[in-house]
Amino acid sequence: MQAVVTSGQWGSIHGTEVQQFEKEFAAYQDAAHGIAVVNGTVALKLALTAAGVGVGDEVIVPGYTFVATATAALEIGAVPVFADIDPYTYTLDAEHAAACITPRTRAIVPVHLGGRPADMDAIANLAAQHDLVIIEDAAQAWGAAWQGTRVGALGDIGGFSFQASKNITAGEGGMMLCNDPAIGALSRSLSDCGRQPDGLWYAHYVLGGNYRLSEFQGAILRVQLRRYPQHLQQRQANAAHLERGLAEIEGITTPCPDARITANAYHIFFVQYRAEAFGGVSKAQFIKALQAEGFQGVHGGYSLPAYRQPVMQAANFGLSTPPLFHGVHPEPPDYSAVALPVTDRACSDEAVWIRQNMLLGERQDMDDIAEAILKIQQYSDEVQE
Numbered sequence: 001m002q003a004v005v006t007s008g009q010w011g012s013i014h015g016t017e018v019q020q021f022e023k024e025f026a027a028y029q030d031a032a033h034g035i036a037v038v039n040g041t042v043a044l045k046l047a048l049t050a051a052g053v054g055v056g057d058e059v060i061v062p063g064y065t066f067v068a069t070a071t072a073a074l075e076i077g078a079v080p081v082f083a084d085i086d087p088y089t090y091t092l093d094a095e096h097a098a099a100c101i102t103p104r105t106r107a108i109v110p111v112h113l114g115g116r117p118a119d120m121d122a123i124a125n126l127a128a129q130h131d132l133v134i135i136e137d138a139a140q141a142w143g144a145a146w147q148g149t150r151v152g153a154l155g156d157i158g159g160f161s162f163q164a165s166k167n168i169t170a171g172e173g174g175m176m177l178c179n180d181p182a183i184g185a186l187s188r189s190l191s192d193c194g195r196q197p198d199g200l201w202y203a204h205y206v207l208g209g210n211y212r213l214s215e216f217q218g219a220i221l222r223v224q225l226r227r228y229p230q231h232l233q234q235r236q237a238n239a240a241h242l243e244r245g246l247a248e249i250e251g252i253t254t255p256c257p258d259a260r261i262t263a264n265a266y267h268i269f270f271v272q273y274r275a276e277a278f279g280g281v282s283k284a285q286f287i288k289a290l291q292a293e294g295f296q297g298v299h300g301g302y303s304l305p306a307y308r309q310p311v312m313q314a315a316n317f318g319l320s321t322p323p324l325f326h327g328v329h330p331e332p333p334d335y336s337a338v339a340l341p342v343t344d345r346a347c348s349d350e351a352v353w354i355r356q357n358m359l360l361g362e363r364q365d366m367d368d369i370a371e372a373i374l375k376i377q378q379y380s381d382e383v384q385e
């Protein structure tokens, strides 16, 4: 970091930190090409464009995700179509995704939510059958692997986030990963004002923007990546211990194991909560009680499905002008009519998040979480709103 300050090369154009980080992160994730950008939202937006998604194309996204999975598509004029999640894994339900396909569907965006890879076999089959591109939302999935290969470039292209809450962070930051050199070259150009590698500095060939990371961010990210394998291992070991500790507690379920998931990045450790087993204590009350026990990293997660966000319900998505797909897509979905039962239930009643930083504690800390949950169950009649 100090070296960047004194080098005089603060931008990535002439520096080496971002360039090195792109190479190191791509290699770590088993991808051929890495293109760093300012954040995960931009990574997804540019990834969609680089993969050929355009105005009026439908893009299938899960309902249970951060809003950017859908708004990245909207920003380029594509139409997000929401599919439900699997009740046992909280990732895209491929069967429901199949039911959402129309002649206008161009892409599918599996989200490796919480660091757990989505069912990439089912998604690859679906994509092959319907000629769809796959854009992985791997914003939370550094180090996650599906059948021995790390995620991000399992499909056509993927996007990662290095925002402040993430397991690897520079405050903000993002990365696109892919294996196809043409998609990689277009992604690079889109992220760098439409430049081409052999072009003049002031020659611009495609409609891109300046989405480059700074060298300061590159230097921080390189250091974070170096210590990441050890952190990942620690989170995984603690998650396995916590899972064992929670297994006996009635009303608490953790997502189904899947042998094809060879690494979970554990950005979020999901707990499925059933209030009936806790004397009717609501999810909100349960979280409050756990926080009162000292576990500030416990959270209710997305309080609204992405399709119920005010922006998705507002006329013109809250803007004064119609969306880009206006007049191109003949019958865009009416998001006020979308109701996906598993997603709705996860948001309102069921999903409890134990955030990644809690998994960097000691084994004893995991035992303390399980113990606190048991205590809440035992004294459920005393838990106050």
Ligand SMILES: Cc1ncc(COP(=O)(O)O)c(C=O)c1O
Pocket: 039, 040, 041, 042, 065, 066, 068, 069, 111, 137, 139, 140, 160, 161, 162, 163, 173, 174
């Ligand atoms: C699932 C998912 N997609 C996309 C994003 C967007 O990333 P960023 O916040 O870096 O723009 C995030 C980050 O919060 C995310 O969690």
